[in-house]
Amino acid sequence: MDNIAPIFIDGKWEKIKTSEFGKVFNPSSEEVISMTPFCGKKDVERAVKSSLKAFKVWSKFSYAKRAEILFNYRELIKSNKEKIANIISLENGKTLPEARGDIQRGFEVVDFACGILHLAKGESLSEIAQNIDSRTSLEPLGVCAGISPFNFPAMVPMWMFPIAIACGNSFILKPSEKVPLTAIKLAELFQEAGLPDGVLNIIHGGKEVVDALCIHPNISAISFVGSSHIAKHVYTLGAKHGKRVQAGGAAKNALVVMPDAEPKSTMNSIMSSAFGCAGQRCMAGSLLVGVGKNIDSLKQTLIDRSNELVVGDPLKNEKTEMGPVIDGNSKERIFNIIDGLGETGVKVIRDGREIRNKEGFFVGPTLVDNVDSSHPIFSQEIFGPVLSILNPKDIEETVEVLNKLNYGNGATIFTSSGNTARYFSENIKCGMVGINVGVPAPMSIYPFSGWNDSFYGDLHMQGKEGVQFYTRQKVILSRWDNLYEYKSGW
Numbered sequence: 057m058d059n060i061a062p063i064f065i066d067g068k069w070e071k072i073k074t075s076e077f078g079k080v081f082n083p084s085s086e087e088v089i090s091m092t093p094f095c096g097k098k099d100v101e102r103a104v105k106s107s108l109k110a111f112k113v114w115s116k117f118s119y120a121k122r123a124e125i126l127f128n129y130r131e132l133i134k135s136n137k138e139k140i141a142n143i144i145s146l147e148n149g150k151t152l153p154e155a156r157g158d159i160q161r162g163f164e165v166v167d168f169a170c171g172i173l174h175l176a177k178g179e180s181l182s183e184i185a186q187n188i189d190s191r192t193s194l195e196p197l198g199v200c201a202g203i204s205p206f207n208f209p210a211m212v213p214m215w216m217f218p219i220a221i222a223c224g225n226s227f228i229l230k231p232s233e234k235v236p237l238t239a240i241k242l243a244e245l246f247q248e249a250g251l252p253d254g255v256l257n258i259i260h261g262g263k264e265v266v267d268a269l270c271i272h273p274n275i276s277a278i279s280f281v282g283s284s285h286i287a288k289h290v291y292t293l294g295a296k297h298g299k300r301v302q303a304g305g306a307a308k309n310a311l312v313v314m315p316d317a318e319p320k321s322t323m324n325s326i327m328s329s330a331f332g333c334a335g336q337r338c339m340a341g342s343l344l345v346g347v348g349k350n351i352d353s354l355k356q357t358l359i360d361r362s363n364e365l366v367v368g369d370p371l372k373n374e375k376t377e378m379g380p381v382i383d384g385n386s387k388e389r390i391f392n393i394i395d396g397l398g399e400t401g402v403k404v405i406r407d408g409r410e411i412r413n414k415e416g417f418f419v420g421p422t423l424v425d426n427v428d429s430s431h432p433i434f435s436q437e438i439f440g441p442v443l444s445i446l447n448p449k450d451i452e453e454t455v456e457v458l459n460k461l462n463y464g465n466g467a468t469i470f471t472s473s474g475n476t477a478r479y480f481s482e483n484i485k486c487g488m489v490g491i492n493v494g495v496p497a498p499m500s501i502y503p504f505s506g507w508n509d510s511f512y513g514d515l516h517m518q519g520k521e522g523v524q525f526y527t528r529q530k531v532i533l534s535r536w537d538n539l540y541e542y543k544s545g546w
């Protein structure tokens with residue numbers, strides 16, 4: 057089979073022999089474009105061995121030498137951006153502008169990693185006691201591993217490995233079996249940039265490999281992003297085996313529209329937040345909270361805009377605004393959820409099932425009205441282009457209702473009142489708040505800051521917390537005074 061995705065161990069690309077594979081689709085055409093081999097414990101063992109060997113050398117590279125390689129990598133990503141965007145669009149289905157955004161966000165992390173020494177420099181204080189100086193040194197952990205989801209094939213792995221590697225660690229990446237090709241391209245470019253063999257290894261697979269990474273005695277830290285039940289499992293298993301773990305999970309994010317919100321920009325933001333990436337973003341707005349009495353025109357505009365949305369194959373039609381969902385299972389799961397809505401007392405006012413029989417894993421934009429916190433759809437992550445509409449009477453009721461959610465990634469408010477925005481951002485219980493920003497995903501210098509069941513762990517990905525996660529602190533006390541001016545032996 058020619059189309060088997062290779063693994064990358066010790067600087068070599070290998071096609072492994074296994075009987076278990078996952079299919080990589082072009083979600084727009086349902087064509088199988090590659091096969092992901094499921095590695096076993098033996099492959100994990102080889103990856104760890106290579107990473108341990110590489111760590112001994114890489115951790116002794118100076119920050120300047122590491123930065124040189126990261127700068128090369130930065131340039132290579134920039135010059136290959138279109139190629140990478142095409143791979144992302146092909147295996148994930150997102151539109152080319154969305155794919156460019158995916159790689160751009162990852163690129164910004166590499167940018168951040170190039171100058172990481174500013175955050176990795178520790179602190180010092182002279183004369184903390186008489187003739188005693190004190191300093192802290194941030195040291196790499198060793199071998200770190202990352203497990204990523206399908207929805208951001210570039211950005212999410214790049215929240216992890218550039219920072220870990222810039223801090224002097226070696227890294228094993230296990231990308232989503234649904235989108236292995238982007239990760240392969242990212243590793244090829246890092247190798248071309250001069251990264252020594254074994255500093256970044258890539259293996260493929262599912263539960264067997266992930267569990268093996270979580271329990272391996274020579275792995276120091278695990279970064280995970282995916283659904284909440286698996287995030288919790290990885291967090292528990294990794295922590296039980298003495299590792300640092302950061303594990304991002306699922307989400308249900310609200311877009312709150314106040315009566316004084318500016319209509320045009322608000323509507324553009326809602327459309328892109330709810331239906332961008334076909335709703336497959338952990339920061340996608342999936343609850344539209346229209347506050348106050350007059351939300352009928354808001355709903356009508358939403359229906360009209362949804363009817364106009366160009367849904368299709370992004371690589372065949374550059375006017376495409378929404379691509380497919382990732383695979384047939386996702387498509388059927390989402391349609392089954394919509395099928396069951398009638399029984400729960402909510403009302404579908406724009407039905408995405410009209411394209412159920414079209415070739416490709418397409419789901420049309422769907423609007424569900426009359427939702428309140430008692431309906432299952434209020435708190436369930438659908439991960440598709442389905443937007444539920446709530447209508448609380450005021451901002452206080454809005455906050456009270458939204459704070460019943462178990463997840464805690466993002467929430468946005470659209471308003472022209474600073475006072476209302478301030479009340480909302482102070483009282484809403486989630487980690488990333490937008491004020492007139494539809495997708496409040498932080499840039500690389502800030503942590504991706506989920507709360508509640510959207511994150512398990514202490515230190516988030518990206519920013520200063522990313523550096524803290526991938527290093528451990530040593531405090532060094534030294535005493536130099538006349539007593540130590542000792543000229544000869546004992």
Ligand code: NAD
Nearest residue numbers: 204205206231232262263266282283286304305306307338
């Ligand atoms: P997923 O949980 O199915 O898979 C994530 C990773 O876990 C993959 O690499 C997969 O191979 C692995 N995996 C699958 N089953 C496993 C098991 N039983 N044991 C151990 N590992 C297993 O998630 P997905 O469908 O790829 O991605 C979508 C989910 O990711 C959504 O819930 C979304 O909200 C979430 N997400 C969260 C963030 C965040 O920052 N919080 C960002 C992006 C996506």
